[in-house]
Amino acid sequence: MQLALPSAATLTQRLYQSLRDWIQEGKLGAGTALPSSRQLAHELGLGRNTVLGAIDRLAAEGFVETRRGAGVFVAEWRPEALTSAVSASGIAAPSLSARGRRILDFSGVLSDRYTAFAPGVPALDRFPRERWQRLLRRHRQRAPLEWHDYQHQGGVPALREALCDYLQLSRSVRCRPGQILITQGAQQGFELIARLLADAGEAVWVEEPGYGGAQSCFVAAGLDTVPLAVDEEGANVERVPRVTPPPRLIYVTPSHQYPSGVTMTLPRRMALLDAARRHGAWIIEDDYDSEFRYASAPIASLQGLVDDAPVIYVGTFSKVLYPGLRLGYLVLPEALVDAFKRANARLHREGQYVAQAAVATFIAEGHFVRHVAKMRGLYRQRQAQLRRALAPAVARGLVLSAGQAGMHLVAELDSFELETEMVSRGREAGILLSPLSRYFLQPPGRPGLVLGYAGATETEIASAGRWLSDSWCQLHIRHGR
Incomplete structure (x- = not known):
């Protein structure tokens, strides 16, 4: 020894x-x-x-x-009893539940390599980190003793008041501060909604194609996900088959559909509200990046369109500030506020009150509005840079989405074979491409690529864009198109 x-x-x-x-x-x-x-x-x-x-x-x-x-x-x-069972082939793999395997189907490849095309990543290099650190230090030093205890207020009052003013002015949301519940990101908000308003086996209508993060939350809650077709006018409730079970929840991104980028028209919005009332369902309005519109002012929210709309409005700071902040919020109908506050305090606990207070000051002192305006201009430039880099491919027939808002473009592809080959080539080149087909609940979906541009510099976009353009052109010729 x-x-x-x-x-x-x-x-x-x-x-x-x-x-x-x-x-x-x-x-x-x-x-x-x-x-x-x-x-x-x-x-x-x-x-x-x-x-x-x-x-x-x-x-x-x-x-x-x-x-x-x-x-x-x-x-x-x-x-x-303390070790895994060993077979002739080695250590047995851990067994996942059927629900766990479905959740992983919505999960992309985890990579610590930086990629120019990562969807949903903001310009972290342009976030005012020094000012933010000063605000954090200020509120950390002034934090009252009760913030160190378990909380059940629904969030720092100053942040809920600041958000209420901002949402009323910029998004026409109808609310008072007490209707706002601060969560640790939009994902936690989806989870609360799914668990509190639907039972396992009940149906949730989900946009097709749609956001995998929300889809995974509904699957984790044991809900039956029903595709809600999306076209150039947004989600279309009229295309849901009549034999489809009535929904308990309806998930939509009406201001800027993810990932297609279309905006839901007024007739579609009214039809959606009518369908929700007819079925006794709640609409989940995910307003994830409405601040970044380039050709017009932000679209008014679905929640504020009519009185007593059966809508729960979900927002996040991940896109406008930074994802690591892990702060989001729900705007709840009055009748649901108390239940959601109690459930959130029980299931997740409230926290990050120092960060919440710092965000409230960030908004109150005007830094938030100025930062959003700067990012809107920056993202417009970065999208233009991506379009310039892809111009040779576009000249040969590559189709890109309109890009009137948001932080990504969609490139349409002619076949799933081409999509698979492009993704494989990108992986070899150290560029992680997001296939459009992954955003569909029911195969085969449509082939394409979701190209994020907000989180990369113009130089990185130009380099990765040239590679993408050259690769597409080579494969386009090889496939005889």
């Missing part, structure tokens, strides 16, 4: 680990008597307290047992 090797662990920890390893490896079998603490200390040149500390820890964990008047013995234990 080698305890004198250099290590950051104490002698007690090293002795404990060595004895435990011997027991687990079978070198000390069950029933084996250990030497007395005095004998061990003498033979290893350790203090007796060091040995006693190691033995006490082994006894507390059940590896050894003390028998009065007899000594310390290795306990009976079954290593097979």
